[in-house]
Amino acid sequence: MAQVTSVAVPGQLLGPVSEYQPGPGTHVHNSNLYASILGPVRKLNPPKPAGPQKRLTKITPAVPAALPTLSIERNISAASQDGGSKGKAEILPEVNSTVLCRVTRITPKQAQVAILVVGETVLDGEWQGLIRVQDVRATEKDKVKIFESFRPGDIVRAVVISLGDQSNYYLATASNNLGVIMATSEAGNAMYPISWKEYKDPETGASESRKVAKPF
Amino acid sequence: MTDRRRINGPSGGTLAPVYSKYITKDASTQIQRPVRSRAPNVLRKMFLKTGVTPSASGSAYLELEASKSTNTNTPGLASLSTSGLKLTCTVHGPRPLPKSAPFSPHIILSTHVKYAPFATRKRRGYLRDSSERDLGVHLETALRGVIIGDRWPKSGVEVIITILEGEEDQWWGDDRGRGHVTAGEWGMMSVLSGCITVASAAIADAGIDCVDVVSGGVAAVVKGQGKNASVLVLDPVPSEHEEILAAAIVAYLPGRDEITDLWVKGDIGNKELRSSSYEELADNAVQAALGSHRVLVAALKETADMKLGRS
Structure with a gap:
């Protein structure tokens, strides 16, 4: 589902918040999504509900459609084949990791x-x-x-x-x-x-x- | 504080000997002040490359072209060589804070700027002096507004800049009693601007979250041709001008139109000189920063392409 669009530099405008969800490596400013690290932008489309919908037994308000997530991969050298130690980005322990x-x-x-x-x-x-x-x-x-x-x-x-x-x-x-x-x-x-x-x-x-x- | 660990050279600095047979009164071979050949709004050519230090998490190298001497038929004296600006920057981190450090919910930024002993005509010491510490503080303010600190709790990042070739504060010919001594330390302005640009590239290379890429730019008001005339130039080279009246350096975020660091020096707004205003000076420094921002973005895209193995 992930597709690479282009390389973003920090501060590059990626799109409005009304169309995308912020993923890792991005930040939101003035209801716009901006890149915050250097790397390729990946667009991850929300998972489609699997299988045919059950017959509705009650009327519910329409669920707002999930937006695609834009993220920038931190470890960009992992995308290349050599996978050397150069360019390995440091990550931090987080809660629940x-x-x-x-x-x-x-x-x-x-x-x-x-x-x-x-x-x-x-x-x-x-x-x-x-x-x-x-x-x-x-x-x-x-x-x-x-x-x-x-x-x-x-x-x-x-x-x-x-x-x-x-x-x-x-x-x-x-x-x-x-x-x-x-x-x-x-x-x-x-x-x-x-x-x-x-x-x-x-x-x-x-x-x-x-x-x-x-x-x- | 004196440096007791090394054998230091004379504190006053030395000059290469100039033999009397080269000092001629002939006007054609007289050593002349280099002249600015660029238009007032044109920057020096810039070279920027990231990933120069493999052991660091991020690194960058910046070079500005040296100004050319006007008369090339002068004898090849070592003391005639003009220098550009050469900076290397390494970024270490994010890495654990030392055990003694208190808890910090965001990243701790520390900056070190150091002139190499051979960076300027006057030899520098091995320990950081006050002007180097000054540059470090300015660099820290410029970078602090850009880094998204809360993405990296409990960690520190160190930005270390070594100035391999610094900007001279004045033309070396002015040292020898000729002309009056100007206010001095004008070279620091373009060094700081270079430091900001190179540090920004190295931080992006290290993969530390930033709001934008910050770039530095300098503008100056210099004495013009006529009496009481002044010219506004971008990216001044102090050795090319007889007198710099005022200079400003900004650290500018083009994406947000914000300034994270501003430093103005000199006398400006003088009615008699009909010189420019502070606003004009700062606006022109922003224009210079926009110029270096374009180089910065191009260099970063090159870095990303190289890491992705596209090129």
Whole structure:
């Protein structure tokens, strides 16, 4: 559905708000839509209602037709075939985005992590994140112990719940598919998950407790 | 503050020696002040390219052509070489703020402008001096009005400009006692205008959200031919004029018709000189900014085409 029209430079007029919806990379000024980053403009038409409409059993006011969305792709080098590291645009963790992070430090109340990947994008810098003890698990929150859930060096899949304080994003693993996805044992071997709360070392046979993410 | 980490040259600056056999009284070989060959409303040719520093998130390079010396039969002295303007700009970020920084719901912009030690005829120090800090503050005001800060919470962006070749404040021949010393620092105006344009290109290259592309333009009132006559010129080169009466630089957003930074210097509105008004000066600076905006847009389109692998 997406179609490329032309390259826009910041500040370029794209069209009136009455005809288009603003997407990423655009902004609205004086009820007109303008580009705010450099890149190709994509027009995404609203999804058409699938299948034949049901017979109307009551009279409703006509739904205003959804407008096509104009957006500008941030990562414009991804469109080219080479896909090198040049031109890779930085993105930020946002609330509700899924991130991959490495545990750097644990205390009884929280686990400090470094966010490495947001969605599908690998970040340039390391952004600090924090998983508090009450955000580790959805149930029996009072029985959670951080050192039975994470260890430094683990790779964790988490979701951003808040932009947090001055330096940390607040993350949560309170869902079945969130938690530790890669862990090493105390002996230094890569482990595999054996249950929702345990990882096992294949060489020593010892098992360690973690908040395990459900494999897909 | 003095620089204690490096061995610095003499603070006053040095001149290449001019041997007496070259100083002739013959009028044809006498070294002359370069003369403005462009019409008053024509800008210097500009070269602008983005993506020059691979390690930065965004970068740009800007060059203005050097003014030509009028008599070419003078001996080739190194001190005769005229310089244009050469600027590189790198943008780093958006990246995490340091741990000590307080929470910020929008992007923190910081700008650094630095002359290379060899950028001007008078050698610059390695530490930033007051005029460089001044340029940085002006650049920051010019850019702050353009960037959509709330799209990047909790992050910082650094704009670093290195001036490889700066504009001279006056013709070097005026240094040696001949003529009176003018108010000085006129070169900073066109340097700032170049800084704004090049920073705007680098920020667009870095993919930071902007309201518009901002471009810089300079206009000046210079002393004309007759007595008490003055001429309004765009994009002045200080070394080409005997005396600059006033100059203005604007950072202009053509899409919105807004000015984010304005700096006027000099004496203007003098009845005896029948010179132009402030409004006229600022309007002409806006015209100069529109000229550089066209170059900027063309350079950005080239960048996008290159990244898309079209060309």
